[in-house]
Amino acid sequence: MEKNSVSFEQLIRDDRAAHSTRTWQGRFLDYLELLKADPILPKLAHHRLHDVIVKSGVHDIKTSDDSRVKRLFKDESVKIYNFFEDEFFGIEKTLAQIARYFQSAALKGEESRQVLYLMGPVGSGKSSLVEKLQRGLEEADPFFAIDGCPMNEEPLHLIPRHLRREFEKMLGVHVEGDLCPVCRFRLKEEFGERYEEVPVVTRQFSKRNRVGIGVVPPVDPNNQDTSVLVGSEDISKLDLYSEGDPRVLDLNGAINVGNRGMVEFIEVFKNETEYLHAMITATQEKVIPAPGRHGMVYVDTVIVAHSNEAEWQKFKADHTNEAILDRIVVVKVPYNLRLSEEVKIYQKIIRNSDFRAHVAPHTLEIASMFAILSRLEPTTKCDLMTKLKLYNGEEVVEKGKTKKIDVRELRDDTKREGMSGISTRFIMKALDNALSDNIEGNCINPINVREALINMTKEADLPDDTRKQYLDFLQDVLHKEYLDVLEKEITKAFVYSYQEQAESLFQNYLDHAEAYVNKTKVKDRNTKEELQPDEGFLKSIEEQIAIIGSAAEGFRQEVIAYLWAASRRGGRISYRSYEPLKEAIEKKLMTSVRDISRIITKARTRDEEQSEKYNTMVQNLLQHGYCTNCVDVVLKYAANNLWKD
Ligand SMILES: Nc1ncnc2c1ncn2[C@@H]1O[C@H](COP(=O)(O)OP(=O)(O)O)[C@@H](O)[C@H]1O
Ligand SMILES: [Mg+2]
Secondary structure, X not given: OHHHHHHHHHHHHHHHHHHHHHOOEEEXXXXXXXXXXXXXXXXXXXXXXXXXHHHOOEEEHHHOOOHHHHHHOOOOOOEEEXXXXXXXXXXXXXXXXXXXXXXXXXXXXXXXXXXXXXEOOOOOOHHHHHHHHHHHHHHOOOEEEEOOOOOOOOHHHHOOHHHHHHHHHHHOXXXXXXXXXXXXXXXXXXXXXXXXXXEEEEEOOEOOOOEOEXXXXXXXXXXXXXXXXXXXXXXXXXXXXXXXXXXXXXXXXXXXXXXXXXXXXXXXXXXXXXXXXXHHHHHHOOEEEOOOOOOEEEOOOEEEEEEOHHHHHHHHHOHHHHHHHOOEEEEEOOOOOOHHHHHXXXXXXXXXXXXXXXXXXXXXXXXXXXXXXXXXXXXXXXXXXXXXXXXXXOOOXXXXXXXXXXXXXXXXXXXXOOOXXXXXXXXXXXXXXXXXXXXXXXXXXXXXXXXXXXXXXHHOOOOHHHHHHHHHHHXXXXXXXXXXXXXXXXXXXXXXXXXXXXXXXXXXXXXXXXXXXXXXXXXXXXXXXXXXXXXXXXXXXHHXXXXXXXXXXXXXXXXXXXXXXXXXXXXXXXXXXOXXXXXXXXXXXXXXXXXXXXXXXXXXXXXXXXXXHHHHHHHHHHHOOOOHXXXXXXXXXXXXXXXXX
């Protein structure tokens, strides 16, 4: 106890100390001195957010050490922003577009006067992206504001117009914007126009405290006026002060609040056009009307709006909206289509939630495959599962060759891929359902998750043909895919030192194939005896991937040529180096233990030797991430579905 309370105290003390070094308070005159030393302090909102995004670093996607990523982006350059990297997966291009918007807006390009609009299907991460930007502001350095200003405005607004040129020259900054009606009034009445005396403070961005971050939810039909955006006049004060006295103003609308930072419009096109006009004026003219007769108020804020595609299409179809359309930068936020990244999304959501259960190997992969299959557009070039794997940067082997399909071309052939399909939320719901349906164990696995997905698909409100297709993915495509995975997994658990055995098959294959191709002999590694290349052995491997007869000769040459080239490039070669051969070797190993796996797994009673083998296999699976509940489930599943008699 003692120890803990000390560290709590320390923590609080440290935090407070850090906080106090970041806060500042003084008169406007002092602020000017501060600026002289550090002229970058008075940043406009877009500039500030751009700094937030690039502060943690940028790198090119090609610097990744994941070979799949390298293969996918081999002739593209995509910038990766560390700011988003740990939380957003597979939507690199969207993130780069967002960053580009801020970059050009920070340079006061046209974008600084346009709305950033995120458009995408439900659960594609739009709200999370906006939240991330908001959190970025909250964690950024505090900003300077006129103390007591309802809009936390930039103190430089205090400089009278006729002196601005001179001040700008002295400070090396540009001064933009004018005092709000409240500050103008106070400057006159409280400070007798002595603006150098006006107090300046630092303010920390906070969504909850409504400092620099404003949020506009879709409009409440009972509240159709724009006070939500621009504030209102306090009716109770109208008796005290004359009309036109700024003391009656409550500048607490979302845009007032978002001054200096950002304003988020949720499901923006559900709002009345009147709202949208205020939104557009705020970005385009950088002013909003003050309630009542108080003229216009300068604002400096990033407006970020989001909604789904249907709302966007509806809005776009209405010709009266043309003027607004011109002022919107549309960034599409599609669903992710890369398997490896989809898995990371669920890992992230699970990590951040109260979901506490064992997740069996391949569970999230199978669920993710379903999500991605539902999002893919069909192509004449290959089936959807192949497309999924190609999009994931995998090599797909067919008839002994890696498929030569250009991923970029596949992508270019699509129309709106990623803009529809199963959402992340649907999948999370299925994971929850699988868990609550599992009475035997606190565990989800590919089997109960697939089951949950099937049930949910049956109940979901979907067009008949879509439902049929989804069920086909689940009951056929993924069923087969999972059985493949499972058989490989069980083989690995059965085969003592799988890796070594695979390598040894590989070495042997190479020796014999090389001798065969070069018409030489094979030197036995142990006896040094010279032997004829063993064609029977070569064939036993090749037939695993349906290379038979005259095709064998060509295959052997390709293998040797490929591996020669690879080793000349300095790469270490292994059984994994050449995808078709890897597949053949793995299948060979599978066949070699197929009979015994089948007998032992299916057996109701096992003799002593069988029991020992079985137990070793189970131990291996347990070591590879299965729990005592799911190991039973998957083995039962294997017994019932694999190795059909
Ligand atoms: N590409 C992605 N990378 C990381 N997380 C994602 C991605 N797409 C969706 N998510 C997650 O899915 C969940 C739903 O996203 P959300 O932002 O609410 O979607 P939207 O607002 O577009 O409906 C969130 O937990 C979000 O973080
Ligand atoms: Mg949302």
